[in-house]
Amino acid sequence: MKSFSGSTCLLLFSLAFYAWGEPRYVFLLMFMALADWFCALRVQQAAGSGRKLWLGLAVAVDLGLIGFFKYSGLICSIFGPVPDLVARIALPIGISFYTFQLLTYVIDVYRGSCTARERYWDVLLYAALFHQCIAGPIVRYRDISHELFEERSGREEIGDGILRFSAGLAKKTLLANPCGAVADALLLKPEVLSDPSLFAENLAKLRELSVLGAWLGAAAFMLQIYLDFSAYSDMAIGMGKMLGLHYPENFRHPYMARSVTEFWRRWHISLSSFFRDYLYIPLGGNRVKPARHLLNLFIVWALTGLWHGASWNFVLWGLYYFVFLVLEKSFLLRWLEKSRVLSHVYCLLAALFGWILFHFTDIRLGWTVFADLFGAYGNPLSDFVTGTLLGNKIFLLLFSALACTPLISSLGKRLDLRFGEARAWRVLRDCLVPVALLLLSTCMLVGESYNPFLYFQF
Amino acid sequence: MKDSHKTNRALSRQQKRAIPFFTVLALLTVVAFILPLRPSTSMAEKRTLTAFPEFSAESFWDGSYFDQIGIWFSDTFPGRESYIRVAQDLEAAQGLNRNVVVIKEDQNADNDRLDELLAEAEASPAVAQTPAPTPAASPEPEPALVPETAEEAAPQEESSPTPEPTPDAWEEVEHWDGLDAEDEMLREGTLIALGNMVFTAQGFSQDDTDSYAAICNEFCRELSEEGIRFFNLPVPTAVGVLVASDFLPQIKCADQSKMLRYLFSREDEAIYKVNVFNNLLAHKDEYIYYRGDHHWTALGAYYAYEVFCGEAGFTPVPLSEYEEVNMGLFQGTLYWRAGARDLWEDELIAYVPPGEVTMDIVTYPSLKDPVQDRSQKDPSSKYNVFIAGDNETTVLTNPALPEDSCCIIVKDSFGNPFTIYLAQHYRRVVILDYRHADRTILSYVKEYQPQDVILLNSIGLTQRPGSQSILTTFLKDPW
Numbered sequence: 001m002k003s004f005s006g007s008t009c010l011l012l013f014s015l016a017f018y019a020w021g022e023p024r025y026v027f028l029l030m031f032m033a034l035a036d037w038f039c040a041l042r043v044q045q046a047a048g049s050g051r052k053l054w055l056g057l058a059v060a061v062d063l064g065l066i067g068f069f070k071y072s073g074l075i076c077s078i079f080g081p082v083p084d085l086v087a088r089i090a091l092p093i094g095i096s097f098y099t100f101q102l103l104t105y106v107i108d109v110y111r112g113s114c115t116a117r118e119r120y121w122d123v124l125l126y127a128a129l130f131h132q133c134i135a136g137p138i139v140r141y142r143d144i145s146h147e148l149f150e151e152r153s154g155r156e157e158i159g160d161g162i163l164r165f166s167a168g169l170a171k172k173t174l175l176a177n178p179c180g181a182v183a184d185a186l187l188l189k190p191e192v193l194s195d196p197s198l199f200a201e202n203l204a205k206l207r208e209l210s211v212l213g214a215w216l217g218a219a220a221f222m223l224q225i226y227l228d229f230s231a232y233s234d235m236a237i238g239m240g241k242m243l244g245l246h247y248p249e250n251f252r253h254p255y256m257a258r259s260v261t262e263f264w265r266r267w268h269i270s271l272s273s274f275f276r277d278y279l280y281i282p283l284g285g286n287r288v289k290p291a292r293h294l295l296n297l298f299i300v301w302a303l304t305g306l307w308h309g310a311s312w313n314f315v316l317w318g319l320y321y322f323v324f325l326v327l328e329k330s331f332l333l334r335w336l337e338k339s340r341v342l343s344h345v346y347c348l349l350a351a352l353f354g355w356i357l358f359h360f361t362d363i364r365l366g367w368t369v370f371a372d373l374f375g376a377y378g379n380p381l382s383d384f385v386t387g388t389l390l391g392n393k394i395f396l397l398l399f400s401a402l403a404c405t406p407l408i409s410s411l412g413k414r415l416d417l418r419f420g421e422a423r424a425w426r427v428l429r430d431c432l433v434p435v436a437l438l439l440l441s442t443c444m445l446v447g448e449s450y451n452p453f454l455y456f457q458f
Numbered sequence: 459m460k461d462s463h464k465t466n467r468a469l470s471r472q473q474k475r476a477i478p479f480f481t482v483l484a485l486l487t488v489v490a491f492i493l494p495l496r497p498s499t500s501m502a503e504k505r506t507l508t509a510f511p512e513f514s515a516e517s518f519w520d521g522s523y524f525d526q527i528g529i530w531f532s533d534t535f536p537g538r539e540s541y542i543r544v545a546q547d548l549e550a551a552q553g554l555n556r557n558v559v560v561i562k563e564d565q566n567a568d569n570d571r572l573d574e575l576l577a578e579a580e581a582s583p584a585v586a587q588t589p590a591p592t593p594a595a596s597p598e599p600e601p602a603l604v605p606e607t608a609e610e611a612a613p614q615e616e617s618s619p620t621p622e623p624t625p626d627a628w629e630e631v632e633h634w635d636g637l638d639a640e641d642e643m644l645r646e647g648t649l650i651a652l653g654n655m656v657f658t659a660q661g662f663s664q665d666d667t668d669s670y671a672a673i674c675n676e677f678c679r680e681l682s683e684e685g686i687r688f689f690n691l692p693v694p695t696a697v698g699v700l701v702a703s704d705f706l707p708q709i710k711c712a713d714q715s716k717m718l719r720y721l722f723s724r725e726d727e728a729i730y731k732v733n734v735f736n737n738l739l740a741h742k743d744e745y746i747y748y749r750g751d752h753h754w755t756a757l758g759a760y761y762a763y764e765v766f767c768g769e770a771g772f773t774p775v776p777l778s779e780y781e782e783v784n785m786g787l788f789q790g791t792l793y794w795r796a797g798a799r800d801l802w803e804d805e806l807i808a809y810v811p812p813g814e815v816t817m818d819i820v821t822y823p824s825l826k827d828p829v830q831d832r833s834q835k836d837p838s839s840k841y842n843v844f845i846a847g848d849n850e851t852t853v854l855t856n857p858a859l860p861e862d863s864c865c866i867i868v869k870d871s872f873g874n875p876f877t878i879y880l881a882q883h884y885r886r887v888v889i890l891d892y893r894h895a896d897r898t899i900l901s902y903v904k905e906y907q908p909q910d911v912i913l914l915n916s917i918g919l920t921q922r923p924g925s926q927s928i929l930t931t932f933l934k935d936p937w
Contacts, residue, residue: 024519159475392553430475446541
């Protein structure tokens, strides 16, 4: 960042933005940035084993704090009831994202891929950047440091940034939230599901789901989670472009994948590449004996699951994908290549079943919905509520499914190619569309009492 | 040089692209912070909007202060109702727009057990714990206290035809026709919209019904000691009467005829139980509930009044003796909440009572007519035609009736059109909206010396712990 006032302003607004959601935890963010700034400088200055020591200290502080704030309850639950004191620990917003960002900083300094920042405020700015601090993408220090601190590209892409941001905002408010309402209506709201005192009631309600209701609920959740999360990435990337910062793409139409392996190359790319580069490869990757390779994959996918939440269902969700990936590496990929349609259906079904595991922190409830999909409790094929809900939301669901494909963006590109210089097209694309999306999103947001993003709590 | 020119041109184009977006964003921001433009109440939703939160160190540190500011910011956004209308249109465009149905999680907890609970309850009704008040304490029920003015105004044969007999209030009705899946369902929200009607869903909760019955029993005990008759009149809501009985389970609503029977079975024998369900059902093809409001119409209230008269020993004054007035377009609470479609507009018809019935409201002494002329007022506030809306104490006086005849009616807003009919039987009808009262029922009893006390609540409020809590305080102030 060239301008002192610009970077100061960006830092102050980023801290204020973070503090708006979690005033007390802004100090935690500042402390973690301080620890990593200090350790990274020592890593750079030290020689021999001293470097490892400072790196180890930084990693221990980062993982220790995320472990304390995010996983204390889960760890205690292994040994018995969770003490009240532990249960009251609130999860700091975005801790999983900014912790991983800080880890990339200190590890890259250790690896010599970048140099440590002299000024603490620079590291804090990198960790607290309001565009992506609380919900990603996980931006590596070495990928952004040049633009952030040395030479930003200016305002050349501000228009593109606005279009990307407004598209993300609309994706969230016009598609993801209504899909979430459909999912909540059928699979119950997360706050209801997480109340242990309602377990029996929730179980009874979920058992009553019709077969169509179970499929519709799972599909709506599947759409919601992608549209919601990718919308946030769109907004972050768009806001970055407005300021001349280029964040990496986080999603590449994952539901278009034809294998689970491909799915994870398209889904939450910044997270999977983090685990690849900072865990899987250091563990030896695939250049080890088969048994060790299997163990490496197991560790990576268990931790990928655990990153998503402090609950065993998330670990199972990660391991669920581990099983698919091992099967695909062994033989399944070769079979899948034979049919585009079947491989696509297979991948969508694998993702859909996976989201059921993901949605229900109580595995028994998830299993119930899974059984509902096949009418295992003698569920009716459909019922009145499901039928009317489907009828009422059919256009929403179809358009949301369309938004999961590259069709809309490729249509935009084609129109750009064809009418790129036509004034009417430019006015429509550059002025009317972003403004219309902003206003429509405002309409959807006004009156909603609270509208949290799903990924804030990861 | 050429490259630099190109870059500048590209930069200029990009910056031009930003102008409309940031202009609109800036306008929205400026408007959002013009505090006088922020509404404090919502006419459409009939509620006070979220207030700016009070600061406290605790709420600041745990983030709830900022959460509340966020809620205030969106809830009171200038022009919010226009935005909400657009949002509702967008929502309507999400599908084939046939329907309806969002059920509150806790509202239908015991729907499926209602039959079983009712059978158990009727097999072992609540034990009478309260001696019924002696007849001597009640006003002379016969002949009906029809005001002299009404009798003089028109001969009995011409103006007061014999009313149709009301159906047996306690006859069990298993099935009835009504709106069902064959009717077009219009939209989704917290509402049920069927055909040209909008309803609020109504479920059954055993716990809430039991506790409401306990409150009624306590009322009865307190009042019987004073020699006062206590009438309980729970009002069925539109969904329970107008929707076909077989269709109710599909929209997760309870059978209100059974809900009422269950409630009454839990009440002391000494309570005068006014079961108006069957009479409303008998007239379900008439305009007894508003299409776009959660209340019943004055006509619906009249049919309940007929049943009340049967229980109280009065002869109902025929509706033909009242002057029908049409106050014009009425757009009720549900009309707005469901997205304001012409289909759900109503007209508000009121019945001006015969005789010289006057009204006194402590807070609005200038309002004297029990039926207020609001024909030129805002269509959303027309329900205030009846006794000028909900006020703490309203007294209707009919000077044509004996000096000492008096009743107190403790009511929610469903009671407003109903109370006007009572003025044909009591010289003073003291109307208490318990939600606004700051005294207990006994202090009012001491002041007004009624012969009868009537508790009238919509069935929705009988199921709501919040209103039960207010009612309990009204019965016996814990402080």
